[in-house]
Amino acid sequence: MSVAGLTGARLAGAGFGFLSQLVLARTFLPHDVGTAFLAMSVTAFVSLLITGGYHTIALTYLARFRAFGRNGLVQAFLWAARRDMVVLSILVLILTPVAFLLPFEDGVAKAVAYGVLAAIPLAVIRLNNSAANAQRRFALSYMPDFVVRPGLLLVFLGGLVLFGAVSNIDIVLIGMVAIALVVAVGQAVIMGADNAFSIPASKPSRDMRPYYRRRAAAMLMVTVVSGATADLVVLVGGVFLPPSQLAVLGVAVRVAALVGFISSASQHFVLRDLVSAMSSMTRTQSDALLWRTNVVGLGMMVATTLAALVFGPFVLALFGPDYVSGYWPLVIFLFSQSVRVMGGMNGHLLSLGGHQVRSAALCAVVVVLLVALSAILTPIWGLVGIALALLVAELAWAIGLGMLTQRLEGRRGDIFQGLATHRLFTAAR
Numbered sequence: 001m002s003v004a005g006l007t008g009a010r011l012a013g014a015g016f017g018f019l020s021q022l023v024l025a026r027t028f029l030p031h032d033v034g035t036a037f038l039a040m041s042v043t044a045f046v047s048l049l050i051t052g053g054y055h056t057i058a059l060t061y062l063a064r065f066r067a068f069g070r071n072g073l074v075q076a077f078l079w080a081a082r083r084d085m086v087v088l089s090i091l092v093l094i095l096t097p098v099a100f101l102l103p104f105e106d107g108v109a110k111a112v113a114y115g116v117l118a119a120i121p122l123a124v125i126r127l128n129n130s131a132a133n134a135q136r137r138f139a140l141s142y143m144p145d146f147v148v149r150p151g152l153l154l155v156f157l158g159g160l161v162l163f164g165a166v167s168n169i170d171i172v173l174i175g176m177v178a179i180a181l182v183v184a185v186g187q188a189v190i191m192g193a194d195n196a197f198s199i200p201a202s203k204p205s206r207d208m209r210p211y212y213r214r215r216a217a218a219m220l221m222v223t224v225v226s227g228a229t230a231d232l233v234v235l236v237g238g239v240f241l242p243p244s245q246l247a248v249l250g251v252a253v254r255v256a257a258l259v260g261f262i263s264s265a266s267q268h269f270v271l272r273d274l275v276s277a278m279s280s281m282t283r284t285q286s287d288a289l290l291w292r293t294n295v296v297g298l299g300m301m302v303a304t305t306l307a308a309l310v311f312g313p314f315v316l317a318l319f320g321p322d323y324v325s326g327y328w329p330l331v332i333f334l335f336s337q338s339v340r341v342m343g344g345m346n347g348h349l350l351s352l353g354g355h356q357v358r359s360a361a362l363c364a365v366v367v368v369l370l371v372a373l374s375a376i377l378t379p380i381w382g383l384v385g386i387a388l389a390l391l392v393a394e395l396a397w398a399i400g401l402g403m404l405t406q407r408l409e410g411r412r413g414d415i416f417q418g419l420a421t422h423r424l425f426t427a428a429r
Contacts, residue, residue, distance in 0.1 A: 009142045009143060009146040010261070012146070012147050012151075013145075013146035013150045013151075014258050014261060016147070016150035016151050016153070016154045017153075018254070018258055019154050020150065020154045021251060022318065022319060023154070023161065024036055024037075024157065025247065025251060025320050026319065027157070027160070027161055027166045028166060029244075030244040030245075030247040030320075030322045031242075031243045031244045031247070032107075034107070034241075034245070034247035035107040035108070035111045035169055035243050035246075036169055036172050036173065036176075037234055037246060038108060038111035038115070038234060038235070038238045038246055039110075039111040039112075039114045039115040039173050040115070040176070040231075041115070041231035041234035041235050041250075042115025042116060042235065043116075043118040043180070044122070044228060045119075045228060045231045046115060046119035047118075047120075047122035048123075048223060048228060049088065049092065049220070050085055050089050050092060051081075051088075051123045051126050051127060051220070052081070052085060052088055052213070052217065052220060053216035053218070053220030053221075054081035054084065054085065054127060054130075054216045055123075055126040055127045055130045056130075056223055057212065058081065058127065058130035058131065059130050059133055059134070061073075061212075062074060062077060062078075062130060062131060062133075062134035063133070065134075066134050066135065075200045076204035076208050077208065077212070078196050079200070079203065079204050079208075080208045080209040080212055081127055081212075082197060084216075085124075085127065089120050089123070092116055092120075093116065096112060096113055096116045104238075104239075105241075105243055106243070107169075108243065110173070111173070111243075114173035114174070114176065118177040118179075119180075121180040121181045121184035122145075122180050124188070124196075125144055125145050125187060126145065127196045127197075128140075128184075128187050128188060128195050128197070129141045129145055130196075131195065131196040132187075135191075135194055137191070137194075140191060144183050144187040145183070148186075149179060149183045152183070153179055156172075156175045156179065157172065157175075160172070160175075215357055217360075219356070221360040221363040221364055221367070222360055222363050224367065225366050225397060226347060229257070229394075230254055230256075230257040232370065233249070233386065233390055234246065234249060234250050234253065236386065236389075237249045237250075237374075237386055240375065240378040240379065241378065241382070241383070241386075244322070245383060247322070247323070248322065248325055248326040248329070249326070249329065249383055249386065251316065251319050251326055252316070252323075252329040252330040252333055252387070253329070253387075253390075255316075255330060255333075256333035256334045256336070256337050257337070259301070259304045259334060260301070260334075260340060260341065263297050263298075263300040290345050290413045290417075294342070294345070294413075294415040298338065298341050298342055298415055300341075301334070301337060301338040304334060305331065305334040305335065305338060308331055308334050309331060312327045315330075316330065328383075328384050328387070329383040329384055329386075329387040332384065332387035332388060332390075332391055335391055336391045336394040337394075339391070340397070342398060342415045342416070343397070343401055343402065345414075346398075346404075346405040346413045347359075347401060348413065349409050349411070349412075350404065350405055350409070355408045355409070359400075362397070362400045362401065365396070365400070366393050366397045369389075369392065369393050370389055370390060370393040373388070373389035373393065374389040377389050402416075402417075
């Protein structure tokens with residue numbers, strides 16, 4: 001897959017998402033915006049749960065099976081993934097009404113219900129992304145989810161504003177479900193018989209689910225911590241905050257996440273060079289590559305955080321006067337992103353070494369830590385409390401990942417290891 005194409009698509013999708021949040025915030029009341037943000041996060045998070053992690057391990061297994069012409073193994077994998085995803089979807093649907101029985105703030109249960117409905121087609125999209133990737137149909141593996149879906153939502157919101165249909169947030173929630181369903185069906189139709197949910201003529205001779213489940217579940221935990229932190233924060237906030245404050249939280253954490261993604265984008269571009277360096281260059285040369293990557297990413301985060309200290313209120317005011325109260329949470333979230341960027345390439349080193357699944361237990365600890373600290377700090381300090389909870393969780397994640405990488409790979413890819421290596425190299429010269 002083209003790294004530039006994938007990164008560009010994700011950046012475009014993030015831009016569409018940012019504009020959609022801006023339109024929502026400028027058009028609807030904060031209470032309704034918080035409901036919509038929570039529904040979006042439920043969609044993203046629950047869709048990951050429904051996949052069971054199969055969409056992540058499919059990137060490796062399906063590509064390997066197709067490379068060796070083992071179509072039977074491809075069908076056995078997809079059969080296992082489909083069966084478990086159906087079971088998980090049914091369980092989620094059965095549990096959803098419980099949200100209406102719990103003492104949540106007004107609008108929270110509704111956000112959960114719509115979010116779950118949109119999560120099911122999004123889970124289908126995620127598995128088909130991996131199936132398309134294995135078939136080397138790369139545009140189909142990232143365009144529907146990263147570009148088309150957020151792009152359609154932005155167009156839909158623009159249409160609502162144009163026609164003045166902005167009196168009820170339910171229209172937005174229904175639109176989110178419909179867009180996810182349309183994109184899932186459209187992607188499957190374009191893929192034809194190669195889509196992951198095309199039922200084969202016969203059942204595989206062996207049920208491989210017990211073999212795949214453990215690794216898929218482990219990779220699911222890694223995916224949640226490494227790629228869905230903003231949605232996890234909004235979900236946790238939905239438990240402890242009213243929707244009006246949740247809207248402010250959603251804006252602050254998503255702006256910070258967008259900045260963090262842009263700052264760490266350079267890591268994706270050097271992966272191919274890193275693989276080459278680790279296999280054909282000296283340790284010093286590969287360490288120098290890691291050092292340059294970390295310096296660029298951290299430099300961007302430091303510059304952005306300093307800019308936020310000065311211009312943060314003006315940026316938040318773009319969303320409306322109610323969102324300026326998210327200034328300090330935004331700054332803290334940016335510090336959290338800086339910590340993640342300082343962790344550098346440790347996650348990539350584990351992945352390249354085939355050890356990424358070994359970090360699943362650490363990911364579980366980080367999630368528990370985030371929830372526990374949020375439960376303690378949010379009632380005391382509100383938005384600042386949940387922001388501090390994330391900062392501590394990110395510190396724990398960065399330190400734990402560095403220790404794990406050192407133990408398994410005999411080296412680290414974070415800024416501190418790079419600084420030590422760079423000093424030794426400079427002294428030696």
